[in-house]
Amino acid sequence: MSKIPSYAELAQNDAFVPRHIGPNANDIQAMLEVLGVDSVDALIDNTVPATIRNPNPLNLAPAVTEDKVLEELKGYADRNKVYKSFIGAGYYRTITPAVIQRNILENPAWYTAYTPYQPEISQGRLEALLNFQTMIADLTGMEIANASLLDEATAAAEAMALCRRMNTKNKSLNFFVADDCHPQTIEVVKGRAAPLDINVIVAPAEQASQHDSFAVLLQYPGTFGDVRDYKDLIKQCHDKSVQVIMAADILALTMLTSPGELGADVAVGSSQRFGVPLFFGGPHAAYMATKDQFRRSLPGRLVGVSIDSNGESAYRLALQTREQHIRRQNATSNICTAQALLAVIASMYACYHGPEGLKRIAQRIHRLACSLKQGLQAASFDGMPEHFFDTLTVSTGDKTDAIYNAALAAEMNLRRVGDDRLGISLDETTTAEDVVTLLKVFGQSESTVEGLNLDTVATAIPASLERTSPYLEHPVFSQHHSETAMLRYLRSLADKDLALDRTMIPLGSCTMKLNATTEMMPVSWPEFCDIHPFVPLDQSEGYRDMIASLEDMLCEATGYDACSLQPNAGSQGEYAGLLAIRAYHVSRGEGQRNVCLIPSSAHGTNPASAQMVGMKVVVVACDSKGNVDLNDLREKAEKHSEDLAAIMVTYPSTHGVFEEGIREVCDIIHHHGGQVYIDGANLNAMVGLCQPGKFGGDVSHLNLHKTFCIPHGGGGPGVGPVAVAEHLAPFLPGHPLLVSQSKERIDPVSAAPYGSAGILPISWTYMRMMGPQGLAEASRIAILSANYVSKRLSEHYPVLYTGTNGYVAHECIVDMRGFKDSVGVTVDDIAKRLIDFGFHAPTMSFPVPGTLMIEPTESESKEELDRFCDAMIAIREEIRAVERGEYSIDSSPLRMAPHTTRDLVGEWNRPYTREQGVFPVASLPADKYWCPVGRIDNVYGDRNLVCSCPSMSDYE
Incomplete structure (x- = not known):
């Protein structure tokens, strides 16, 4: 008679950890054999420096099952009180149409998609975002709108900075804010202005033209309800070369004269009341719209229309989309993410209801x-x-x-x-x-x-402000009013895209791991999504206790002493961390410390954030192995010793290695009185293995939308908590509605006390289901998978950087530069050809131009890793064919990629077979992703900029 396994053994089958981690035990053993190491422990010993390793496991509660975690979370939810809120102040209850809730908010085809930097496989979400831009431009009466910002308050702060840059006729350092703007907006604007030496004047709106200022901010309608005709006031401001920003309610704009018609230069606001739940303050898509002449200074993303290789219209991100990476400390904004998923919901709400x-x-x-x-x-x-x-x-x-x-x-x-x-x-x-x-x-x-x-009752809208101008006239806003039509429209858009529900997305530095369904489910619970951020405290006890629990878990994972979840993006977390450092120095009478050392390999948001808080960026060189050059660091730290504020260093490095000298880096900075900011973008390689707060870090921002499983949503939402050592804890972001806070707290960096609170249950659920051992195992397998991919590809492509023992961290950089020099094959050619194999491309040309940065994550199976490696190896064979002269690069499948359905029919006069072009491997015909467009012409798109829905005649 066979023996029944023990209860404990049977219960292990219910564990979440093996559901989250892709490779099984046999896969792991096979991967280790390829690497030539005996165990994962041995690999970690050879990869993560012993000097920073955790001696003990994380002090977290044991993992629980998926059923149990929902039961625990329901306990928090049941302690919230879901009352009808008539509080307003920029946040409103709304009705999310069920067809939109089920097919966007709760649909992994939408919420697992990545930022549309690869436009050919992002046509669906790009079209939805173009609808958003059109909707905002129409309702505000402005010429151009971006594809969303983080929240209304930070959008107002971005508009302030925009006007400071663009108003070359007025050199005033004063910014006027009407006293009937939303209180949280006033607080965020004040905080953003201080490091930029901008003085904020808060006074009644009618006094705006009487003050010396470079711009004014008006609320429309005001926070207390008043609707005022600002046309004359705006003219008076313009007569004095003062620019005008209007924070406008987009639903009210269906009845009120638009800001553009009143003469405003910039319009900002929130699209939350277009079908997006309250979410206890976020995530919500803000908007910014302005004049066309400001387009190259507009922060955030901008979707534009270009043409593909067949001359057909196609969508892409345009102009300054990644300018904070390119321009670094000269960037106009540090914003990297937006609120794409919420902008999509708002745009589809407009399509569903129509004008x-x-x-x-x-x-x-x-x-x-x-x-x-x-x-x-x-x-x-x-x-x-x-x-x-x-x-x-x-x-x-x-x-x-x-x-x-x-x-x-x-x-x-x-x-x-x-x-x-x-x-x-x-x-x-x-x-x-x-x-x-x-x-x-x-x-x-x-x-x-x-x-x-x-x-x-009579209308309370004054006759002078009754809207007469049309809006939302494009057919997209009139074609999808039935549920059948909307359902099919959403399906057609989703089918055009590649998201994590269809394929591995091997993006280095972006950590596209599993967003488990159990983690996502609580987002739609009324107890989490239907609560106003400013409710009485007794109505949000469960929410706040869950948030405090998550903060404690994040502190334990990072080794820091305190944490704030207020920053609603990684860029905001960076900004908040640097503000905390700045405030700390000022509190010690060392306000002159304003130099921030940043390695040349750093994310572009790092220097952009540093300049936003008034710091001077000094670049530190990297050595030939990609590590921080310690000699250059010592020299510059010594040179700037009296003024040294901080260093910003990413760990593991942006080059994908665990630098052996990280403790020495920290010691050098501390010796000269500076603080160590460790960028947490790559924390997913450290959780359970080492803690930045224990090996020298003073502050880190984390990316919950990377390491802790909040999905990217096509480019947002995100959460960028800031975690700090004890001496910086008093300087975390404050908010008038936080329960308790020190008087030293910095000004709010987001409109709501807990930022994008509505998606925090995702990370809480992930950490509870993984437990201390599971979190460490995720880091270990992420490192194993990266090294497995690196090893398999190293026989075909140079791997640019490795650690001391020849291993990479959780990602690897593959060097393609030699191919361009020898036969003209570019990194773009390889990225576009991967589409034909059904893959999203890795990160292109960052941090090194002409390279691919690959991150497989712990969630992908060995089968999927092999499929990706096989695709890359097949592409290398196509490069060899060019090298052998079998065809030129211009007539190769690399340059012709991606191949579309039009390549299945008609004349074929290319030197490679039709089958090689459209079905490069035998496994594809059964489950082929067909790219909806050919390769997109970026230069044409920027030279012929169109950033709203084209007229129907353009499609004819």
Whole structure:
């Protein structure tokens, strides 16, 4: 009789770790044999310096199963109170159409996609983002819009910097902010202005033209509800060479004259109320729109229209898309990610409802707001704005507390404005029954409420501001109003793209690992997605405790003492970390320390972030092995000793190796009074193996959208927490609504207290399911997989950098430069040819031009790794064919790639077979990804810039 395994052995089959990690035990052994090492332990010993290794496992709770983790998380969720929030202040309840929720927000074809730097395999998400740009440009009345920013407050700060750059006629260092802008926007703008030596003046909007300033920021409608006609004020500002930014509610713009028509230079705002849940403050896609003359200074991404090799229209990222990497400390912004997934949702919400549908939603909200005002006036309340859209601020005097508490008893949240006023913001979910309940909360009698007639109220939009100009006239906004049409449109777009649900995405430095379904499920739970960021604290206890738990786990993983989850992108985490260093030096009377040393191999966001906080960037050389040149570092640290603020170093290095001298780097900087900023972009090679806070780091930002499994979403959302040593903890980002904080805290770096809180359950769930051993195993297998790929490819391509013992870290750089010199084969040729094999290309020409940086991650199976290696080896054979003279590079399958369905038919006059072009390996015909366009002409796109939906005649 066979023996039944023990309970413990049987229970192991329910563990999540082997679901997350791709290679099984047999695969791992086979990979080790290729590397010629006996065990993964031996590989790690040869890869990670012993001087920084963890002597003990992480002090985290043991891993739990997928069912158990959802049960635990539900415990947090159940402690939240989901009331109806009428708080407003830039955040509104909304209805996400089910067809959009299921087919975008909850669809891995959309949320696992990478930033569309490879446009040929990103046509679906690029089209959706072009729709977003068109939607924003139309509604704001501006000439050009970007493909989203992080949140409204940081978009306003970016607009301030844009105007400072572009307003060459006005040398003032003052920036005027109307006092009825949203409070969180004012705080973020103040924080961004200080390091740039910009003085922020906050005063009533009508005083804007009376102050000396280079630009002004106006809220439209104001945070307390007022709708004002700013046309004359804007003209007065322009007469004094003062530029004008308007933070505008895009739903209100369906009824109000657009900022562009009023004369504004820049429009910013949030697209959250276009179908995106509250998410306790984020993620939400902000927008920025401006004049065409500002296009080359516009921060963030810009989608443009070009042509492909067949002369057909095709989409691509245009102009300054990666300029923060190229221009480094001269960059106009440090933003690397955006909020692409949320921008896609907002754009599809506009497509689903269309211009008339959006206007009907706005009109219904406005009519309810007018009825509410009428009822409040009948109850003798006053102080409300004469002109408004959806928000009323009511003078409540000594009744304020009683009314506020009565609303809470009815499970409604009102906004407290001082001691004697209450704010009420209505939204898409508000009903006539809600208005009745609100009036009763304010003490209105039953009989008066019953006599309320919603059809008798007059509009509160002034005649001078009633919108008459058209918007959303492109057919895309009128063709998909039925669920069938929308479903098929979304499917057609997704089918054009390559995302992680279809193939390995081997991007170095970008960590495209599994985003497990269990991790994603809580994002849609009402207890997490339907809570306003400014609710009373007792309504978010579960949320905040889950966040605190995640902060503790991240501190343990990194070896730091404190952590803030407020930064809603890696760029914001960098910025916050450097601000903390700056504040620390100032607190010690060493405010002159402003030099930041940055290795030449660093991410471009590093020097961009340093200049944003007022630091002077000094570049440190790398040696021939890609390591920080310690002699050059000592020389520059000594030279700038009195003024040294910090070093920014990525570890493992951007060159894909664990540098042996990292402790010495830290010691040199500390000896000269500086702080060590360790960029956490590559933390996924260290978790459970070594901790930056223990080997010399003072601060790191982490990428939850890399190491901790938040998906990229086609270029966002992301979370970039900042973790710090104890002495920097007092200087983490503050926020007026944080429960407890030191007086030394820096100003907020995001609009909401916890940034993109809505996606934090993903990382919490991942860490709980992996546990301490699983997290370490993920790092170990990531290193194994990278070395396996490196070894297999090294016989065909030079691997540029390795560590002391000849191994790479979690990624490797393959050198293609020799092929260009010998036969003209470029890194682009190889990247585009990989599409024919069904692969997204690795990272191109970063950090070394003419190379590919490959990162397989721990989530890919050996079978998929081999498929990728086989594709790269087959491409090397095609390069050899060019070397042998069998065909020229211009007529080769490399230069003709990617091949499309049009290559299946018609005349074929190329020197290689049709089969080689479209089916380069035998396994492809059964499951072939067909690229929807040929190779895209980037130069044409920049010379003929089109950044909104082309007219239908352009397709004819």
